[in-house]
Amino acid sequence: MRTDTDDSGTARAIAPPETEDRTARKILDAALEQFTLLGLRRSSVDDVAKRAGVSRVTVFRRFQSKDKLVEATLLRELGRFFEQLDAAVAALPTMEERVVEGFVVALRHTRAHPLFGGLLRLEPEIVLPYLTVQGGSSLSATAAYLTGHLRRAQQAEGRPDEDPRPVAELMVRVAVSFLLNPAGCIEMDDEDQARAFARRYLAPLLTA
Template sequence: MSVRPTPNAMPDGDPSGTVQGDVAVLVGDLLSADAPDGDRDDVAEALVQAGRDMMATTGIRRLRMDDVARRAGYGRATLYRRFATRDDLVWAVVTVEVDQALRHIGARLLALPTLQDQLVEAFAGAVEHARTNRVWRRLLEVEADLLLPFLTTGGHSALDVARQLLGQLLTRAQAEGEVPDLDAAMVVEVMVRTAHSMVLTSAGPVDVDDPVALRAFARADLVEPLLGQPRTRPAEPEEPTRP
């Protein structure tokens, strides 16, 4: 039974042998690594979609399996044959959401030529996606305590996928001499933990809902220092023109 989209659904083209090709391969590998075996299950996909829709409005605590089955147009027994518990259904929803986020961010990375640009966009894109996605946004607002275990634990959790993607990007760049020898695991952990914190707590000196400010922070205060590169100075405001 498969409730996940096609693993390698990345943008068309043949960027093999390029940085963009490497990114496409990395994202494709991550999408396929945890994909379940077996034929596509349209019933399970409909049940997961119904669960997603309901979680975006009612959250997890008020999610009722009978309501999910009814919304999807199937009986209770059909639902429980696919998902024995509510947690199983929530995990399926989280898996689909993580995969969609990975595709979204991966597509953006394809257009970027350098590791620094890719790391900045991966960080900012992840924060933006988590804060604007209708399911994540609702759960973070009302039930962050219930959502956190699904985001932070398990082989296909959001944090684990982020660690794998960033770690592989850094490992590739080190092998090609693009960045100096550094502790890639520590760089990844700092970036993942910082993104996690900014998703959960928006208050602070950085406006996480401003795409420009978020990327400026990611570049000058996170990626460049972690890679041992000179910090980008913010642009000086222009003096007003006198008449």
């Protein structure tokens, strides 16, 4: 049985940039630059407003709080990542192969991303809530993205028509856990080991 979700964060993350109004786009561009250069702790809404060339009130009208602004910035970068991930795995013929390679690409992209990677390295305690206890929108957006791919694979590959959301959420949570705490018996910096892990433990979830 399928049950679709209607998460506003998911919609914002997957929506193309053209759907944002010009001022919101300018604010998010400024926030991305500000947070990348100085991190979250040392950045204020006033800093973002000044960089965007708008008033503090204008920022709050669209994003209500600094937390909401950070969340919106992360979600927009997630949407861009989804496009890159699609391109990276598009030529692979099966969902198992796309899951394995997608896991490796996700780890690589996140570590190398100027904002995501920088925050994880320099301010892990600050970014942690946005990926865990306050990370509902980000986690939902990523799980919804993966759920859509799993559903299409069910149709294309003749898999049982079961709700793929639990599998998608489990895969996302596993990936996030390795990003937050990469130390362990598996060297996730080694792409061959990451690929072997995904092939052994994540791909079988598709038929669990």
